[in-house]
Amino acid sequence: xxxxxxxxxxxxxxxxxxxxxxxxxxxxxxxxxVFQLKPATGGKWKETVLHDFTNREGSKAGLILDNDGxxxxxxxxxxxxxxxxxxxxxxxxxxFTKRDDGSAPSGSLVLDRSGDLYGxxxxxxxxxxxxxxxxxxxxxxxxxxxxx
Numbered sequence: 001x002x003x004x005x006x007x008x009x010x011x012x013x014x015x016x017x018x019x020x021x022x023x024x025x026x027x028x029x030x031x032x033x034v035f036q037l038k039p040a041t042g043g044k045w046k047e048t049v050l051h052d053f054t055n056r057e058g059s060k061a062g063l064i065l066d067n068d069g070x071x072x073x074x075x076x077x078x079x080x081x082x083x084x085x086x087x088x089x090x091x092x093x094x095x096f097t098k099r100d101d102g103s104a105p106s107g108s109l110v111l112d113r114s115g116d117l118y119g120x121x122x123x124x125x126x127x128x129x130x131x132x133x134x135x136x137x138x139x140x141x142x143x144x145x146x147x148x
Contacts, residue, residue, distance in 0.1 A: 002062040002108070004037075012037040012045070013071060015059035020052040032058015034071065034082060050088040062108040072117060074105035079117065079142060093117070094142055100126040102138035115144030 004014035013036055020030035031053035037045040053075065063073045071082040072093075079094045096103045102121030110118045118141050125138045 001060045005063055005065060007065055007069060010039055013050075013063050013065070015061075015063060015073060017058045017060055020049065020058075021054070026053075034059070034063065034073070034088075051082055051090055061106065064109050064111055066111055066115070072109050072111065074109065074119065076104055079105065079109065079119065094140075096121065096124065098124050100124070100138075102140060104137075106137075117142040117144075 001017055002015055004012050006012055013034070015034050016032045018026070018029040018032055020033040026032075033049045033053065034051040036048045036050050038048070040046045050071075059073045059075055061074050063071045065071060069084040071084070071088075073080055073082075077096050078092050081091045081093055082088045083091065094101075096105070102124035104122040104124070105119055106122040107120055112118065118139070120139050121137045123137055125136055
């Protein structure tokens with residue numbers, strides 16, 4: 001559902017909303033994965049699954065890379081980082097409460113020069129002015145200094 005990105009070595013990264021280990025808490029189709037495609041000989045690509053989502057649906061938004069090669073993305077309820085130096089270990093940076101901070105992140109994240117992450121949510125928020133009373137979403141910032 002989301003686009004893919006290249007790193008400096010021309011490796012491609014992306015996400016799926018299903019697939020991966022089917023024994024996780026997403027039914028028999030799996031919860032989705034983060035994958036890497038490396039260029040191989042003869043115009044082929046070698047796929048590696050970097051992360052298997054275990055208890056929530058995978059990402060519908062694209063990934064972003066920082067200068068160290070770490071990946072950042074969202075799931076329907078979280079913002080996460082995959083740390084390249086630690087074997088693509090996942091750290092959940094924020095779990096949305098479905099209240100003032102919003103819910104259902106939508107679209108890709110943006111990373112500024114200071115290391116702060118920005119994004120939007122489809123639902124939630126402090127102002128419940130949407131017709132269904134659920135909130136109209138938020139714009140959020142996760143400060144790099146808070147994440148460390």
